[in-house]
C-alpha cells in the first residue's frame with residue numbers, strides 16, 4: 001500500500017486505471033470504514049482511500065480542531081484490509097488558496113435536516129468530494145448509508161454534473177448493541193456509550209410500529225423525540241422521509257427514518273430504512 005500526499009503523484013500513480021474504487025474519509029477509521037474498503041474491493045480496483053479532515057464542512061463552533069487525526073494507525077488498518085493507495089493531502093495541498101469556487105447543492109435536499117442544523121455543511125462536503133473526485137478520478141465511489149443525506153446529496157451532484165462515477169451506498173456498520181459506528185463515538189464516556197444505543201433503539205421502535213400498520217408519522221416522530229429527551233438527550237430531529245429524496249412521504253413511497261441528537265457534547269446521527277412503505 002502506498003501513502004501519497006501530493007495530487008500530482010496520485011494522478012501519476014493512478015494513470016491508466018479505469019476501475020478505481022474510492023472511499024473518501026476524514027480518518028480516525030473504525031470497522032465501518034474498513035467495511036467500505038471491502039465493498040470497494042468488490043466494485044473495482046485499485047482501491048483508494050482518502051484521509052482529509054475537511055475544514056469547509058465544519059462550522060466555527062464545531063470540532064474541526066479537536067477531530068482526531070490518527071494517520072499512522074489508519075494506514076495500518078487500511079494496509080490490513082488490502083487498500084492499495086491512501087491519499088492524505090495536507091490543507092496546503094488541497095486548499096492552496098482560500099476555496100472560493102464551491103459546490104452548492106439544491107436547498108430542497110441540502111438545507112433540510114442535517115443542512116438545517118448545520119448550515120453550509122453540504123456545501124463543504126460537495127466541494128471537497130468533487131475536488132477529491134477530480135484528484136482520484138474514480139469509476140466507483142463508496143459512501144456509507146450512515147450518512148444517508150450525504151449519500152443522496154453526493155448522488156445528486158454526480159448525476160447533475162454528469163460525473164462518470166457510480167456511487168455505491170454501503171450498509172451501516174453497527175456495534176453488537178446496535179449503535180451505528182462513527183468516529184464521534186470516541187467522544188463518549190463509558191456512561192454515554194451505554195446510553196448511546198437508545199438512538200438506534202428508538203429507530204427500531206418506529207420500524208416495528210410501522211410494521212404493525214402505524215402510519216401516523218408525526219406522532220411516531222414526536223414520541224421518539226420525547227423518549228430521547230426524557231433520557232437526557234437533546235434531539236435535533238427524528239423524521240420519517242421518502243428514501244429517494246428525503247421529501248415528505250406520499251402513499252406508496254419507500255421510507256427511511258433519519259435522526260440526529262446530542263448526548264452531552266456529542267452529536268450522533270443514525271437512520272433506518274423502514275420495512276413498510278408509507
Ligand code: PAF
Nearest residue numbers: 024025026054125128147
Ligand atoms: O463522510 C465523511 O467522512 C466526510 O463527509 C467526507 C465524505 C469524507 C467528506 O469530507
